[in-house]
Amino acid sequence: MSSRPEPSAVAATLDRIHFDLTTLRLFEATAELGAVTKAAERIFLAPAAASRRIQEFEAQFGIPLFERLPHGMALTDAGRALLAHVRSMMHSVARMQDDATAFRQGNMGVVRLAACTSAVLQFLAQDIRRCQDEYPGIKIDLLEANSQGVVEAVTRGVADIGIYESTLGGTELPTQPYREDRLVLAVPHGHALARKKRVALEDILPHEVIGLSEGAALSLALGRLAAQSGQVLHMRVMVRSFHSMAAMIAQGIGIGLMPAKVADLLVGENRFATVAVEGEWATRRFVLCHQPTHAMSGSGLAVAAMLAAPGPREGRPRKASRPVSQNAKPASAK
Secondary structure, three states, rough: OOOOHHHHHHHHHHHHHOHHHHHHHHHHHHHHOOOOOHHHHHHOOOOHHHHHHHHHHHHHOOOOOEEEEEEEEEHHHHHHHHHHHHHHHHHHHHHHHHHHHHHHHOEEEEEEEEEEEEHHHHHHHHHHHHHHHHHHOOEEEEEEEEEHHHHHHHHOOOOEEEEEEEOOOOOOEEEEEEEEHHHHEEEOOHHHHHHHEEEOOOOOOOOEEEEEEEOOOHHHHHHHHHHHOOOOOOOOEEEEOHHHHHHHHHHHOOOOEEEEEHHHOOOOOOOOOEEEEHHHEEEEEEEEOOOOOOHHOOHHHHHHHHOOOOOOOOOOOOOOOOOOOOOOOHHHHO
């Protein structure tokens, strides 16, 4: 006997779900701030009214979305799942407003861009500046995540455009080559590898490596390379950023791989040494992906085309495997 609910029962349940944008904004703010009073202050609601809205919101779904703690509120597993939907809905509303404004004025818009940390630190400041100069009415909302998180954000509709490291694998989203970087090995002063001019993968793997957090393309790629070579990757310490990696290396806890440009930014006061890395694997390629063309606003298409274009110091344009958009109309977003 099937346990699947009857269509009429599903429809009746959906009919009982009613909420407005204020409640969604309140739910999102409470999740981010960990307290309904702080969330109420952010969106200009009375605390009592805000608390009642959250209770009614939970009652409609029949499950607790927050765990009440002595000093705040934390999302339950169900709350975390619904938060992703709420953020997607709020993003859709923002895009709807964006499209309406673009039709009315032709020079405004909001574009959500998700990018991995390596791209943010090395390329995006300059590229976003170019976008601002070309389209001063377009606001770019930047979300920094690891490569896996970037693709998930675009796939779920939380972001319009994403930039991730290519070794993560393929996606059904439209894609375009973006930029390249080159890895170097960062080592503590006095480390055995610090005396070398260049190192290969087999030189790196016997040592303790400081890795990036789960889902980071760099750690995933290094793990695959170690497995392919039949060696073990020693990665007992994992951190969430290159800044944290640099701090660990400076204290002699391990060695780490990072882009050369990032190492130049973080090496301050000669905190660690860098060594060139041999092999094609040390050259990384970044990919730009975006929502299907029919789901993109004029502003989003304009920014995607601008980001995919070569920067001022990159020379000849690159060949695209697939166009960023066959129907891009950047003039309408200027």
